[in-house]
Amino acid sequence: MSDSTFEPVIIGFTCNWCSYRAADLAGTARIKYPPNVRLIRVMCSGRIDPTFVLKALSEGADGVLIAGCHPGECHYLEQNYKALRRHRLLQKTLAQFGIEPARVRLTWASAAEGALFAEEIAAMVNEVKALGPLNWPARPLPVATAPAEIPKLSEVAA
Amino acid sequence: MSKPKFAMYWAASCGGCEIAVLNIDEKVLDLDANFDVAFWPAAMDAKYKDVEAMEDESILVTLFNGSIRTDENEHLAKLLRRKSKILVAFGSCANEGCIPGLANLSPREQIFERAYESPSTENPNHLRPQAACQVPEGTLTLPPLQAVIRTLDQVVEVDYHVPGCPPESHQIAAILDVLIQVVKGEAELPPKGAVLGAGNSTVCDECARKRDVKVIDKLSRIQELPQLNTTDCLLEQGLLCAGPATRSGCNSRCPNVGAPCIGCYGAAPGVLDQGARLMTAIASVVDANEPEAIDRVLNGIPDPAGSFYRFSLAHSLLRANREALAEEP
Numbered sequence: 001m002s003d004s005t006f007e008p009v010i011i012g013f014t015c016n017w018c019s020y021r022a023a024d025l026a027g028t029a030r031i032k033y034p035p036n037v038r039l040i041r042v043m044c045s046g047r048i049d050p051t052f053v054l055k056a057l058s059e060g061a062d063g064v065l066i067a068g069c070h071p072g073e074c075h076y077l078e079q080n081y082k083a084l085r086r087h088r089l090l091q092k093t094l095a096q097f098g099i100e101p102a103r104v105r106l107t108w109a110s111a112a113e114g115a116l117f118a119e120e121i122a123a124m125v126n127e128v129k130a131l132g133p134l135n136w137p138a139r140p141l142p143v144a145t146a147p148a149e150i151p152k153l154s155e156v157a158a
Numbered sequence: 159m160s161k162p163k164f165a166m167y168w169a170a171s172c173g174g175c176e177i178a179v180l181n182i183d184e185k186v187l188d189l190d191a192n193f194d195v196a197f198w199p200a201a202m203d204a205k206y207k208d209v210e211a212m213e214d215e216s217i218l219v220t221l222f223n224g225s226i227r228t229d230e231n232e233h234l235a236k237l238l239r240r241k242s243k244i245l246v247a248f249g250s251c252a253n254e255g256c257i258p259g260l261a262n263l264s265p266r267e268q269i270f271e272r273a274y275e276s277p278s279t280e281n282p283n284h285l286r287p288q289a290a291c292q293v294p295e296g297t298l299t300l301p302p303l304q305a306v307i308r309t310l311d312q313v314v315e316v317d318y319h320v321p322g323c324p325p326e327s328h329q330i331a332a333i334l335d336v337l338i339q340v341v342k343g344e345a346e347l348p349p350k351g352a353v354l355g356a357g358n359s360t361v362c363d364e365c366a367r368k369r370d371v372k373v374i375d376k377l378s379r380i381q382e383l384p385q386l387n388t389t390d391c392l393l394e395q396g397l398l399c400a401g402p403a404t405r406s407g408c409n410s411r412c413p414n415v416g417a418p419c420i421g422c423y424g425a426a427p428g429v430l431d432q433g434a435r436l437m438t439a440i441a442s443v444v445d446a447n448e449p450e451a452i453d454r455v456l457n458g459i460p461d462p463a464g465s466f467y468r469f470s471l472a473h474s475l476l477r478a479n480r481e482a483l484a485e486e487p
Contacts, residue, residue, distance in 0.1 A: 049434060049435065049438045050431075050434040050437045050438060051430055051431045051434040051435065051438075051475070053434075054431055054434050054474070054475040054476055055430070055431075055475055057475075057476070058475040058476055058477075071447070078447070081447045082441060082442050084447070084449070084452065085441035085442070085444050085446070085452050085456075086437060086438060086441040086442075088441075088449065088452050088453060088456060089437050089440065089441045089456055089459075089462065090437060092456065092459075092462045093433070093437065093462040093463050093466060096263055096461075096462065096463035096464075096479065097263070097463065097476050097478075097479050097480060098479050098480030098481055099476075099480065136476065136480070136483075137477075137483045137484075137486060139475065139477055140308065140312040140313075
């Protein structure tokens with residue numbers, strides 16, 4: 001159900017050392033890419049817990065991009081391999097929830113690859129546009145969780 | 159002074175929670191000595207209309223086990239909330255959805271198909287349960303199945319949480335002791351929203367097995383392994399164990415006897431989504447860096463959603479399969 005006016009919201013997690021700098025380079029080099037991605041910088045792609053991805057998807061994102069340093073070039077030696085493993089495991093799990101693989105994309109970009117990073121974003125935006133909105137139904141919040149004062153024994157047991 | 163009232167109710171559950179309560183042995187006499195059991199369908203006869211006739215907040219404490227699967231479950235959750243001063247989500251179903259919550263991976267129609275049309279089911283007339291059915295004597299009704307399973311705290315306000323499938327009996331006995339002290343004025347209630355009868359760490363923390371290499375190169379099901387040694391971490395021996403993401407409180411019962419933790423005590427403290435945290439933990443220790451090699455290890459998990467969210471699906475961030483959620487009003 002693709003809608004020509006649909007602009008997906010994509011949350012992009014980028015690592016401090018490579019992919020965020022790639023995005024930065026794309027900016028300073030004035031390379032154009034679609035404005036659908038909201039970037040969040042983390043220290044390393046190995047910091048990305050699937051929780052972050054699920055939280056984004058369940059609270060309104062249509063897709064999530066995870067970007068790290070190329071394999072073998074991680075600032076923290078091999079944490080980007082953890083990102084790779086988690087991504088593959090998460091994809092298998094998401095399939096059972098009915099979430100298409102294109103909505104959660106893993107990519108590598110070095111600090112010099114501003115143009116490539118922009119291309120990746122453009123490609124992802126196109127793919128998610130073709131899939132249409134995710135519109136995950138809101139999770140019912142625990143009912144009334146405001147910490148009430150603790151009832152006194154006498155009141156409770158009366 | 160008359161004794162305060164106690165109630166226990168089962169919604170979508172198996173009855174194991176009631177058995178766990180009875181497993182406190184002679185301590186159940188303390189329950190009887192200090193409380194007037196006002197409503198407990200598993201243990202004594204009672205009618206819903208008797209509960210409806212009670213004054214609001216006239217029950218001191220209700221242990222509510224089971225998740226919210228049908229309109230009847232929801233009605234009773236709301237009714238018992240109104241009639242109880244303290245409502246406790248008791249057991250994994252009420253807290254996280256538990257095994258019944260796994261039905262959230264299938265839309266309702268698939269659930270009916272599985273239950274009433276599967277090859278092992280004898281149903282030549284293709285009968286399905288109906289919300290209402292006309293018979294000569296009048297109309298018979300059944301509570302309709304809701305689109306997805308919800309947990310108690312997604313339906314009404316909950317005062318305390320007691321995790322576990324079922325909660326361990328020694329923990330139940332300890333909770334009962336505190337409750338009796340409260341009634342006698344010898345103790346104060348814990349802060350509202352507290353998790354009772356469980357630890358503040360993970361199952362791994364309580365597990366005596368030795369963690370050594372902290373990597374896994376193959377994941378198997380227990381029946382596929384020739385032999386398990388009795389001292390080393392089960393995860394390292396190639397079994398998917400939910401210990402790293404699961405709340406402590408059971409004294410690591412299953413791993414102690416050579417069965418991996420399946421996660422029944424729910425998310426560890428501070429964990430928003432038990433399954434996601436378990437995925438993080440498992441993927442971190444997979445000993446492979448190439449996509450194909452990674453997949454070879456991960457293919458040892460035939461049902462990832464069912465394995466990572468075995469007990470917590472209904473309370474997870476996504477809650478259910480997209481198609482099933484779409485039917486929710």
